[in-house]
Amino acid sequence: MKAQVLIRPKAGILDPQGIAVEQALPALGFGGVSNVRVGRLVELDVEDPEQLDAMCQKLLANPLIEDYEVLTSS
């Protein structure tokens, strides 16, 4: 089974990458952009999707500063 894990900084946590992107876009001529958040995307094939949550908790995401969302497609 294919799985996608979307990992994003928790609300309220400083996101320097997001700030950098948000400031760079107007300089490249792109207006009307706000609330930029930069996180991680992990894609994997997994035999037992039940393990995904524990994988996120233990390795893929940092529960202190990140939220994660698991999407699976058979």
Add this chain to the structure above:
Amino acid sequence: MKAQVLIRPKAGILDPQGIAVEQALPALGFGGVSNVRVGRLVELDVEDPEQLDAMCQKLLANPLIEDYEVLTSS
């Protein structure tokens, strides 16, 4: 409009983060995992979604080594 940009290493491009995760998971007791790829997730609010492709080409993704996928939701 909310947009999500999923940025992933191109097929065939070395993905050291993906390899590291794929090797670490069994050590934490998670079996049955393969083809791990680690990329970036950029989420933003954008007024003109037509600009998203150019944003990806110019800043968000590196077209030489990365593919990107744009998802929008109103």
